[in-house]
Amino acid sequence: MRLNGKVAIVTGAGQGIGREIALCLAREGARIAVIDVTDKAFTVADEIKLLNGDSVAIKCDVTNWQEINNMVNDVVGKFGRIDVLVNNAGIRGPRSFITEIKEEEWDEVIAVNLKGPFLVTKAVLPVMIKQKKGKIINISSIAGMISGLFGALPYSASKAGLVGFTRSLAVEVGSYGINVNAICPGFIATEMSLGKVDKGGHTVDFDIFRNEVPLKREGKPEDIANLVAFLASDDANYITGQIIVCDGGWTLRLVGQHPVKFYNNR
Ligand code: NAP
Numbered sequence: 660m661r662l663n664g665k666v667a668i669v670t671g672a673g674q675g676i677g678r679e680i681a682l683c684l685a686r687e688g689a690r691i692a693v694i695d696v697t698d699k700a701f702t703v704a705d706e707i708k709l710l711n712g713d714s715v716a717i718k719c720d721v722t723n724w725q726e727i728n729n730m731v732n733d734v735v736g737k738f739g740r741i742d743v744l745v746n747n748a749g750i751r752g753p754r755s756f757i758t759e760i761k762e763e764e765w766d767e768v769i770a771v772n773l774k775g776p777f778l779v780t781k782a783v784l785p786v787m788i789k790q791k792k793g794k795i796i797n798i799s800s801i802a803g804m805i806s807g808l809f810g811a812l813p814y815s816a817s818k819a820g821l822v823g824f825t826r827s828l829a830v831e832v833g834s835y836g837i838n839v840n841a842i843c844p845g846f847i848a849t850e851m852s853l854g855k856v857d858k859g860g861h862t863v864d865f866d867i868f869r870n871e872v873p874l875k876r877e878g879k880p881e882d883i884a885n886l887v888a889f890l891a892s893d894d895a896n897y898i899t900g901q902i903i904v905c906d907g908g909w910t911l912r913l914v915g916q917h918p919v920k921f922y923n924n925r
Contacts, residue, residue: 660688661892666738668692668730670721670779671748673699675849676798679880680745680887685712687888689743692734696720696748721748721775724782731782741786743891746776746821747798751851754810765813772817776824788835794891797825797841798883804843804902805910818843822902829900838899840890845906847878873908
């Protein structure tokens with residue numbers, strides 16, 4: 660087990676990718692603080708206990724500084740240290756053209772996806788700096804790195820912001836033995852990517868999508884969780900400031916198409 664004795668905080672861990680990250684790090688021996696804005700955190704903490712793991716569930720909104728401070732104090736009170744922080748909580752936001760996006764919709768997406776990781780990291784860092792060791796892993800998106808998503812303006816902007824945050828923070832805290840990296844998932848089958856698409860009345864032809872992806876399948880939450888476990892472990896001690904795409908090669912295809920189009924248009 661690669662994370663024996665370590666303590667990890669995972670935000671947005673009540674379902675989807677965050678839940679799988681929490682379970683995966685627990686299987687690797689870490690004690691887990693399962694953080695979510697809903698009571699689903701308690702269900703996941705119970706699942707970890709069924710795996711004979713150690714966990715605590717804390718209901719906490721990553722946009723609320725007071726709740727975050729209380730959460731960090733509770734984690735340190737229970738486990739005595741924090742080795743890993745996974746900033747995973749995120750929302751998709753409106754699927755609208757720019758002129759139809761309301762100011763409060765923009766603010767909400769930026770608050771959860773970008774200000775949230777800033778606030779949680781700010782609260783956790785003093786603990787890691789004291790320990791002179793820590794791993795921070797931010798869950799961004801291909802939408803913030805390579806690919807433009809149609810109808811996801813605030814989401815893409817927030818995830819691109821998280822990429823910049825990751826790189827700058829890695830430079831600032833490297834001398835304290837703290838590694839900061841980001842993962843950019845492609846299409847991962849979760850509530851966010853499947854359920855809410857259907858709720859919005861959109862139809863997605865998954866067979867067309869699967870055909871587009873070189874590895875011929877959608878991503879699973881485990882695909883992201885396994886990468887988080889690696890980055891959280893000592894195997895990744897010399898990796899920092901990196902933005903790692905995990906998308907089955909999907910964006911490789913998208914990028915590859917651009918020169919072809921350019922060539923044909925000349
Ligand atoms: P998800 O199924 O919607 O799960 C996100 C979890 O975060 C939910 O439990 C959600 O609670 C919680 N959450 C929302 N706002 C929060 C807040 N303010 N404070 C604390 N928790 C909060 O999403 P997912 O698909 O697992 O995505 C996880 C992360 O991966 C996100 O950052 C997302 O942007 C990123 N990502 C996902 C995909 C994909 O294809 N799924 C692709 C690229 C990147 P509620 O259910 O109450 O909202």
